[in-house]
Amino acid sequence: MPVQDFEQLFQKKIDNEVKIEPKDWMPDAYRKTNIRQISQHAHSEIVGMLPEGNWISRAPSLKRKAILIAKVQDEAGHGLYLYSAAETLGMSREEMINDLHSGKAKYSSIFNYPTLTWADMGAVGWLVDGAAILNQVMLCRTSYGPYARAMVRICKEESFHQRQGFETLLVLSRGTDEQKAMCQDAINRWWWPSLMMFGPKDSESTNSDQSMKWKIKRKTNDELRQQFIDMAAEQVKVLGMTLPDEKLKWNAERKHYDFGEIDWNEFWNVVKGNGPCNKQRLEARRKAHEEGQWVREAAMAFAEKRRSKQKAA
Amino acid sequence: MMNSPLIDYTLHLADTTLILSQRNAEWCGHGPILEQDIAITNISLDLLGQSRNFYQYAATLIGGDASEDSLAYLRKEREFKNLLLVEQANGDWGQTILRQYLYSQFQYLLFEKLQQCNDAQLAAIAAKSIKETTYHVRWSSEWVIRLGDGTEESHTRMLKAIDELWRYTGEMFVPAAYETIVEVSRLKNEWQQKVMNIFSEATLSIPEKMFMQNGGKNGIHTEQLGYILTDLQYLQRTYPGAEW
Numbered sequence: 001m002p003v004q005d006f007e008q009l010f011q012k013k014i015d016n017e018v019k020i021e022p023k024d025w026m027p028d029a030y031r032k033t034n035i036r037q038i039s040q041h042a043h044s045e046i047v048g049m050l051p052e053g054n055w056i057s058r059a060p061s062l063k064r065k066a067i068l069i070a071k072v073q074d075e076a077g078h079g080l081y082l083y084s085a086a087e088t089l090g091m092s093r094e095e096m097i098n099d100l101h102s103g104k105a106k107y108s109s110i111f112n113y114p115t116l117t118w119a120d121m122g123a124v125g126w127l128v129d130g131a132a133i134l135n136q137v138m139l140c141r142t143s144y145g146p147y148a149r150a151m152v153r154i155c156k157e158e159s160f161h162q163r164q165g166f167e168t169l170l171v172l173s174r175g176t177d178e179q180k181a182m183c184q185d186a187i188n189r190w191w192w193p194s195l196m197m198f199g200p201k202d203s204e205s206t207n208s209d210q211s212m213k214w215k216i217k218r219k220t221n222d223e224l225r226q227q228f229i230d231m232a233a234e235q236v237k238v239l240g241m242t243l244p245d246e247k248l249k250w251n252a253e254r255k256h257y258d259f260g261e262i263d264w265n266e267f268w269n270v271v272k273g274n275g276p277c278n279k280q281r282l283e284a285r286r287k288a289h290e291e292g293q294w295v296r297e298a299a300m301a302f303a304e305k306r307r308s309k310q311k312a313a
Numbered sequence: 314m315m316n317s318p319l320i321d322y323t324l325h326l327a328d329t330t331l332i333l334s335q336r337n338a339e340w341c342g343h344g345p346i347l348e349q350d351i352a353i354t355n356i357s358l359d360l361l362g363q364s365r366n367f368y369q370y371a372a373t374l375i376g377g378d379a380s381e382d383s384l385a386y387l388r389k390e391r392e393f394k395n396l397l398l399v400e401q402a403n404g405d406w407g408q409t410i411l412r413q414y415l416y417s418q419f420q421y422l423l424f425e426k427l428q429q430c431n432d433a434q435l436a437a438i439a440a441k442s443i444k445e446t447t448y449h450v451r452w453s454s455e456w457v458i459r460l461g462d463g464t465e466e467s468h469t470r471m472l473k474a475i476d477e478l479w480r481y482t483g484e485m486f487v488p489a490a491y492e493t494i495v496e497v498s499r500l501k502n503e504w505q506q507k508v509m510n511i512f513s514e515a516t517l518s519i520p521e522k523m524f525m526q527n528g529g530k531n532g533i534h535t536e537q538l539g540y541i542l543t544d545l546q547y548l549q550r551t552y553p554g555a556e557w
Contacts, residue, residue: 049341053343058545058548059548060548060555061557062331062368062385063365066361066362066365069338069354069361072354076347076354080347080348083347171556179555288342288345291406292344292345292406293345295346295406295407295460296345297463297467298459298460298467301463302463
C-alpha cells in the first residue's frame with residue numbers, strides 16, 4: 001500500500017475515535033510528537049517530586065507528613081506509567097532520562113518555582129494540580145491508546161491531590177493571622193505561573209493545529225486556561241482569599257471571567273532555563289542519577305552472576 | 314509529662330519508627346532507580362504509620378492534651394528515646410539499606426514477641442505492623458545481598474557501611490529500665506544468626522570485636538538527632554498552638 005493510503009487509514013481511525021495502538025502504522029511525526037509529549041509529561045512528574053519533597057521533612061503534623069509523602073510517591077508512580085507508555089513508541093526510559101539530563105527534553109516549567117513556605121504545599125495542590133488535571137482529563141481521550149489509559153489512572157489520583165491541596169489551604173485560611181497571610185502569599189506567587197502551565201496563547205502555539213487534527217489534544221491552550229480561571233475564581237471565594245489579578249472580573253456576555261495579561265517574558269525566560277530553580281532541579285535529578293550509577297551497575301552484575309549460576313546448576 | 318515504664322516504652326517504639334521514617338523520606342525524589350525511590354518511600358510511609366499508632370497509644374496513656382503531634386513535635390532532644398541506629402545519616406544507598414536491614418531484622422523478631430504480649434494495644438499494633446516488617450526485611454536483605462555480591466565497588470561500599478553502622482546495633486539488645494515487655498537481650502542470638510546468613514550470602518561478614526555505642530533509649534543521642542528534630546519540629550515550634 002502506498003504511504004498516502006496508510007495515512008488516510010490512520011486519519012480515518014482517528015476520526016472514528018479508534019485508539020492508535022503501539023503496533024499500528026502511524027506517521028513518523030505522530031510518533032515523535034507523542035514521544036515528546038509523553039516523555040515530557042513523565043519528566044514533569046519526576047521533577048515535580050522535588051518542590052514538594054522539599055517540605056516532607058518539615059510537614060507540620062504527622063498526618064500532613066503522611067499525606068505529603070504518599071502524594072509525592074504517587075507522582076513517582078505516574079512517572080513510571082508514563083515512561084512505560086512512551087516506551088511503547090520505541091524509545092527506552094534510559095534514552096528519555098538522558099535527554100532530560102542533557103537539557104534536550106523539557107519538563108513543565110512550573111516546577112522551576114521554589115516552594116518557600118508550607119502554604120505552597122496547598123497552593124501547588126490546588127492550583128498546579130488543578131491546572132494539570134484539566135489538561136489530563138482531556139488526555140484521557142487522547143488518540144494514542146497507552147497514553148490515554150495511563151491518564152485515566154493518573155487522573156483519579158490527581159483529583160485527590162487537588163482536593164488535599166485545597167483542604168490544606170482551607171485550614172490555613174481559617175487559622176491564625178500568620179497562617180492566613182502565608183496562604184494568601186502562596187496563592188499570589190503560584191497564580192500566574194499556574195496560568196502559564198497551559199502554554200502559549202493559541203495564536204503563538206506552534207504544535208497545536210496538527211495535534212488537534214490527530215486528537216492528541218482536544219482543547220486549545222486558551223480554552224483550557226479559561227476553564228481553569230473560571231473554576232479557580234469561584235473556589236478562591238471559599239478560601240476567603242483573592243487572586244492577584246485586578247482585571248479578573250466576571251463577564252456576563254462571554255459567560256467567562258476576563259483576566260489580565262500574562263507576563264509572557266517571564267514564561268519564555270523560565271522555558272529558556274532562567275527560572276528561579278531550573279538549575280537546582282536539573283542538578284538534583286542528575287545528581288540522583290550519577291550517584292545511583294554504582295547501585296544500578298551492582299544490581300546488573302548481581303543479576304548476571306545469578307543467571308550464570310543457574311545455568312551452571 | 315507523666316511517666317511510666319509503659320509510656321516510656323511506647324514512646325521508644327514510636328520515636329524509633331518516626332526517626333527512621335524521617336531519614337528514609339529524605340530519599341524521596343532522589344533514589345538511584347525510580348522503582349527503588351518508590352520502595353524506600355513506601356517503607357518510610359509504613360514506618361510513619363507505625364509510629365503514629367504508637368504515639369496515639371502513648372497519648373491516651375498520658376491523657377490530658379497529649380496527642381500524636383504534641384509527642385512527636387514538642388518533645389526535646391533529650392526526651393527522644395529512639396535507637397541510635399535509626400538516626401544515623403543516610404550516607405549512600407548501601408548505608409541506607411544496611412541500616413534498614415539491621416533494624417528491620419530486629420523489628421521483626423521484636424514484633425513477633427510483642428504481638429503476644431499482655432498489653433492488648435501494643436500487641437495489636439505489632440500484629441498489624443509485622444506484615445509490613447516482613448516485606449521490609451525481604452526487600453532490604455535482598456539489597457544487602459545484591460550490593461555485597463555485586464561489583465567490587467558495591468562490595469567495598471557495603472564494608473564501609475558495616476563499619477559505620479555496626480557499632481549502633483548492640484544497643485538494640487541492651488534493655489532500658491522501662492523495657493520490660495519483651496526481653497530484648499534474648500533476641501540477640503537469633504538476630505545475629507539471621508544477619509550472618511544474609512551477610513554470608515552477600516559475601517560479607519560480621520565484625521568480630523567492635524565497641525558498641527549506647528544511649529538512645531535513654532535520650533543520650535548522637536549529634537545527628539538535634540538536626541533531625543530541627544527540621545521535623547520547625548513549623549510547630551515557629552507557630553505555637555496553630556492548627557495545620
